[in-house]
Amino acid sequence: MADDDRSPEDEFQELIRQLFGGEGGQLDPEQLSQLAGMNIDPAMMQALMRQLQGAFASGGDEGGISWDLAQRQALHIANQDGLGITDGQRTDLEQAFSLATLWLSEATTISELATAPRAMTRGAWVEATLPVWQQLAEPVATSIADALTGALSEQAPEEMQGLVQGARRFMRTVGGSLFATQLGHVVGNLSKEVVSGGDVGIPLMPDGEAAILPQNFADFGRDLEIPDDQLALYIATRELAHARLFRHARWLRLHVISQVTDFARGIRVDTSALEELASRFDPSEPEELRRALESGALLPARTDEQETALVRLENLLATIEGWVDVVTAQATGRLPMADRIAEAVRRRRAVGGPAEQALASLVGLTLRPRRMREAAAMWQAVTDAVGVGARDALWDYPDLMPTAEDIDDPAALVARLEARARGEEPAPDEMDDALARLLAGEEPRAGEETGAADVTGDETGDEAGDESGDEGTDQPRPV
Known part of the structure; x- marks a missing residue:
């Protein structure tokens, strides 16, 4: 058969053999399954093959990432044990949530959820949270797909360049599909570790929803030697506090996601590592590609901008977790343990499980509230000084939220809140004075150029903030 008479499927097989070092014959679906380092059922493998063949046949310069593959793989892992939720487990958790709701009403002024909390299977957790995982992972998936396109184009022999240039969409789909399938593998395993909807610390669940996974709850409490009823009450209280906070402060969800996006925007794949891997890649040893994806070997060291974004994100997560910690402690004071x-x-x-660690390597992001104890101490100091209502009011608007400096030293924040409680206006600081003069059209005073630049977002102000080591300059100031 002449080259011009070859079908898209024949060209698909030829390209795969050339790019991945195959030795002729039909592409073995089992081999491509192993490329992702996991045991994929035949139906899912055929779907992947059809997607790749279709991408090659359609041509074009753009290739999308099929997140359906991630969902299928995650659900395949999450539902492997086939266990559901027993009536006894559901009843026990409903009772725990009911009592936790009453206790929380004494510990916070933030209102109850509009949707009843529930017991949730691992598969249901995957379906509920995967849209957020997709949003967090998409910058990395796109970067890997682009890098794979470039690297494989360079690796292909001269006689294949015409075919390679006509198959850019296909190669992007290959890279995106491999990443999506690996993400599904990690999220599926993570569904076996998380105990509740807010367990990871970011707003994964739909707005205003709270849930506990009974299977994982049982695993978590197995070696703690703590009565199940006490453990259920504590976890239910913490989960409700987390869900209530994000439902009350509706701006907070976007704030967290935007902080993650700031970090992800700087992610680039280490093309030299990818090219080196491609040059020695052996399809008979696909574990190497899986390990490279999951270990983070293809992601270079963080840039200074990423480190700064990560510090801001860690401070934000610590502020959220610290509040949840204090409110939960106050609400569960009746529990002996x-x-x-x-x-x-x-x-x-603080430690996280194996799947969470794999996720950190896969997307280059560690979701650890490293300063949670310091943030909890800040929230406790605020509670002791001005009470529950004034404390919770700090979540009403973004510009009231405590900053990294408040975590370091809550004294100034406490003083402002105490003054406000007495009906006093807070004393203006240098930045307030500079802003007032700027709005009045006055020229900055000598030595105040940096302060005015900070207010207007001038580049000089940003540099000054960086040099001073101020981790919280990008966060809104408390009034």
């Missing part, structure tokens, strides 16, 4: 449970939860959040 509350302190012991709290310490177990903090240790678990």
